Amino acid sequence: MADAFTASAAAKGREVLLVDDVFTTGATARAAAMALREAGAVRVEVLTVARAFSLA
Numbered sequence: 001m002a003d004a005f006t007a008s009a010a011a012k013g014r015e016v017l018l019v020d021d022v023f024t025t026g027a028t029a030r031a032a033a034m035a036l037r038e039a040g041a042v043r044v045e046v047l048t049v050a051r052a053f054s055l056a
Contacts, residue, residue, distance in 0.1 A: 001031035012040030023048040 016036050020029050023046075033044040 001027045004028075005032045005035040007035045007039035007041070009039060011036050014041050015043040016041045016045070018044055018046045020046060020048045022050045022052055024052040 018029060018032055018036070020032075023029060029046045029048070033046065036044045
């Protein structure tokens with residue numbers, strides 16, 4: 001996921017809510033949040049609708 005996302009300079013100084021449909025490993029949310037932080041977002045929260053897991 002490294003370098004999969006870029007964020008606009010409009011994120012600078014903002015608090016951002018990142019919405020992800022399914023949280024599996026967290027790699028997608030982490031990469032997107034990192035791009036937002038690198039663009040200057042002061043806070044990034046992640047909201048997911050579902051979480052994937054294994055009973056094994």
